[in-house]
Amino acid sequence: MNAVTPAGRPGSPTRALVVWCPDWPVTAAEIIDGVPATGPVAVLHVNRVVACSAAARADGVHPGLRRREAQSRCPGLTVLDHDPARDARAFEPVVAAIEQVVAGVEVHRPGACAVAARGPARYFGGEEAAAEQIVEHVAQACEVESQVGVADGFFAAGLAARTGRIVPPGDSRTFLAGLPLRVLGRPELAGLLRRLGLRTLGDFAALPARDVLARFGPDAALAHRLAAGRDEQPFTPRQPPPELSVTADYDEPLDRVDAAAFAARALAEQLHDQLSGYGLACTRVGIEAVTAHGQELHRVWRHDGMLTAAAITDRLRWQLDGWLTGAAARRPGAGTAAAPPAPTAGIVRLRLVPDGVLARVALQPGLWGEIGEEDARARRALTRVQGLLGPDAVVTAVLGGGRSPVDQVRLVPWGDERVPARPGQPPWPGRLPPPAPAVVLPAPLPAEVYDAAGEPVTVSARLVVSAAPARVAVGTGAPVDVIGWAGPWPLDERWWAPAEARRRARFQVALADGSALLIARTDGRWVVEAVYD
Amino acid sequence: MAGRMVAGTAALSAVAAANLVRPASALAGGAGSAATAGTPDPTGLPGSAGIDQVLPVPTMLTGLLPGRGLRRGSTVNVLPHRSARLGATSLLLALLAEASRAGLWCAVVGVPALGVTAAAELGIALDRLALVPNPGPDWPAVVAALIDGVDVVVVAAPAAVTAQVTGRLAARARQRGCVLVPCGRWDAPDVTLQVVNGRWEGLGPGRGRLRRREMVVSARGRGALNRPREIRIWLPGGPPPAAAAPATGIIRRARRAELTLVRRG
Numbered sequence: 028m029n030a031v032t033p034a035g036r037p038g039s040p041t042r043a044l045v046v047w048c049p050d051w052p053v054t055a056a057e058i059i060d061g062v063p064a065t066g067p068v069a070v071l072h073v074n075r076v077v078a079c080s081a082a083a084r085a086d087g088v089h090p091g092l093r094r095r096e097a098q099s100r101c102p103g104l105t106v107l108d109h110d111p112a113r114d115a116r117a118f119e120p121v122v123a124a125i126e127q128v129v130a131g132v133e134v135h136r137p138g139a140c141a142v143a144a145r146g147p148a149r150y151f152g153g154e155e156a157a158a159e160q161i162v163e164h165v166a167q168a169c170e171v172e173s174q175v176g177v178a179d180g181f182f183a184a185g186l187a188a189r190t191g192r193i194v195p196p197g198d199s200r201t202f203l204a205g206l207p208l209r210v211l212g213r214p215e216l217a218g219l220l221r222r223l224g225l226r227t228l229g230d231f232a233a234l235p236a237r238d239v240l241a242r243f244g245p246d247a248a249l250a251h252r253l254a255a256g257r258d259e260q261p262f263t264p265r266q267p268p269p270e271l272s273v274t275a276d277y278d279e280p281l282d283r284v285d286a287a288a289f290a291a292r293a294l295a296e297q298l299h300d301q302l303s304g305y306g307l308a309c310t311r312v313g314i315e316a317v318t319a320h321g322q323e324l325h326r327v328w329r330h331d332g333m334l335t336a337a338a339i340t341d342r343l344r345w346q347l348d349g350w351l352t353g354a355a356a357r358r359p360g361a362g363t364a365a366a367p368p369a370p371t372a373g374i375v376r377l378r379l380v381p382d383g384v385l386a387r388v389a390l391q392p393g394l395w396g397e398i399g400e401e402d403a404r405a406r407r408a409l410t411r412v413q414g415l416l417g418p419d420a421v422v423t424a425v426l427g428g429g430r431s432p433v434d435q436v437r438l439v440p441w442g443d444e445r446v447p448a449r450p451g452q453p454p455w456p457g458r459l460p461p462p463a464p465a466v467v468l469p470a471p472l473p474a475e476v477y478d479a480a481g482e483p484v485t486v487s488a489r490l491v492v493s494a495a496p497a498r499v500a501v502g503t504g505a506p507v508d509v510i511g512w513a514g515p516w517p518l519d520e521r522w523w524a525p526a527e528a529r530r531r532a533r534f535q536v537a538l539a540d541g542s543a544l545l546i547a548r549t550d551g552r553w554v555v556e557a558v559y560d
Numbered sequence: 561m562a563g564r565m566v567a568g569t570a571a572l573s574a575v576a577a578a579n580l581v582r583p584a585s586a587l588a589g590g591a592g593s594a595a596t597a598g599t600p601d602p603t604g605l606p607g608s609a610g611i612d613q614v615l616p617v618p619t620m621l622t623g624l625l626p627g628r629g630l631r632r633g634s635t636v637n638v639l640p641h642r643s644a645r646l647g648a649t650s651l652l653l654a655l656l657a658e659a660s661r662a663g664l665w666c667a668v669v670g671v672p673a674l675g676v677t678a679a680a681e682l683g684i685a686l687d688r689l690a691l692v693p694n695p696g697p698d699w700p701a702v703v704a705a706l707i708d709g710v711d712v713v714v715v716a717a718p719a720a721v722t723a724q725v726t727g728r729l730a731a732r733a734r735q736r737g738c739v740l741v742p743c744g745r746w747d748a749p750d751v752t753l754q755v756v757n758g759r760w761e762g763l764g765p766g767r768g769r770l771r772r773r774e775m776v777v778s779a780r781g782r783g784a785l786n787r788p789r790e791i792r793i794w795l796p797g798g799p800p801p802a803a804a805a806p807a808t809g810i811i812r813r814a815r816r817a818e819l820t821l822v823r824r825g
Contacts, residue, residue, distance in 0.1 A: 445687065
């Protein structure tokens, strides 16, 4: 039974099994982008071929070739850009498929991953049987061609996988000795050694290790150890990402708030226990519900502290309350756009998805009670209103830079990070002097401005006011005498972006009835921007 | 203004306020500051959310309100002037400013046009100011939820309010120790503040800029306010310094206006 490697002395290479998918960048392009890998395909990075399909290889394309050269050898070549993210994304299902067969997979790079051979070999009754199982399962699950190599040490196993060999235990050194130097993956070192008359790994391994270190440096010393089959790279299997979301199914649909609240409590505690078991906490939690009619409701709750079990319970209960009772209350009135869709039946499945997961140590309550009892009470109340109206209905304002009162303010949904829309630090010449208007109209009101003779006042392109404003009429109201005015204060913003460009001349006017307005002349019209109420 | 002047300058009222009203910052600071201050606390126990507690307001407004501040559990109605916009919103923001600065929470419901920059200039902490611009048809439920947790709730009732709804919300505010500040018509508030008169300073014909507003605010209500009071305030900031006042007519008015509290007899 050659499958089992004795737990040898420390430093002896692990018996390793490497799964290798040939031409992975080409295969990944087929999986993700749908480029058929059967035709001549080459993946290029900075004008050099990185990988090519078998058809392209048959025409003489090989890695390292220039684009022009590759296209001249194979005129029908499909050329793709190298995208490591695409390779990794396509490889993820393959790793998942291998994990279904064997445990503890270590991904070397997209297209190659390794497992310790000992366990699978024992389980499947031999390394060959294990290799067959893996190749078979990967082919069935992902329709991906793969090869398996087994040897002592991951380096040797990776090379064995190129030819699909199973190197018997102890033979790895011999196996490596016949291989050319370029398999080390160090072109400079390989070139140097070739000029010194060394052709194979065996030649290189025969050099004294001390001299290699002294002459070529530590990286070459590592390559020397690999070439000699002394691969002591520790095995670091991938930790499959833990599944953190919790789901509960209910045979009896939840259509009453009290029943839902009871269910919510159990589910929230389950989520919290699971998170704290991993030493994690979440700052957002997504609540998903499926009703008996198959309707799916989803809402993400944010929190700017750590979500405790009670906080998760509260949010879940409020959300269910909002969904179940809001449905009845909202139907007669015209539903606002922000209102969540109302469920038409009881809830049969609940799922809590933690989001914004971070290590628990990152969140600590304030030492001097920055978040006190009053704050907690206010936060609860505001979150409750969010449950009634939707998360965007409760906002806090952040002041930033900008020239008009509307621009300076950004309204952030409660619980979100308070970041201004524009930086306040570079000065904004042309911003209005304080005091700021207490009423900023969301949509400007049309107005008319007349001079003493009753003629409309205009402002020319050179900011010449035709006459002193004497009367202002807002909307359809009666004209009111002007007792003081100042302006025009020109504002010509973002002229380089036609969609956002604004050009206006602003005036402050004080009226005889005691009020004061911020009015502006824009596009040949007068508008009221804000009221100094 | 055909009234009898009874109280002194703004400076005097500031001293009075310091003696009579404990700012909530002292309350938040805990019992230690109360002990070191050594003065009797007429407004309630430190830290207790009792009905007797009074939230601080800027000194210029102390003369308007019974207890010289916003009494927890009370309803303070702010009415705009009948015809013109003479500063009701600024008055509203000024009422919140001191409480917000002292670490309390405020919420404004149903005012989509609120000038947040003005609120910040008047001293309101924006991270403790929650806005619900569009509460929708179910606004009483929203206000009730806010009353449970927020110290000062400003409501602009979107539609005509029934006495039943106002009564219910006022009772809830009384029970929870929250100050309810409705603007617009409201039935049976404890205090009604109304801007009677207003005038802006700083703007001439084609020059200057708006600097401050002088406004006359009347207060009427129950108890001590059975006889309505009127007071003259300047927003933002206090009364104009006589030296900085520009033209002649204004100087005369400013000097005459040193006596701030006016009671209409």
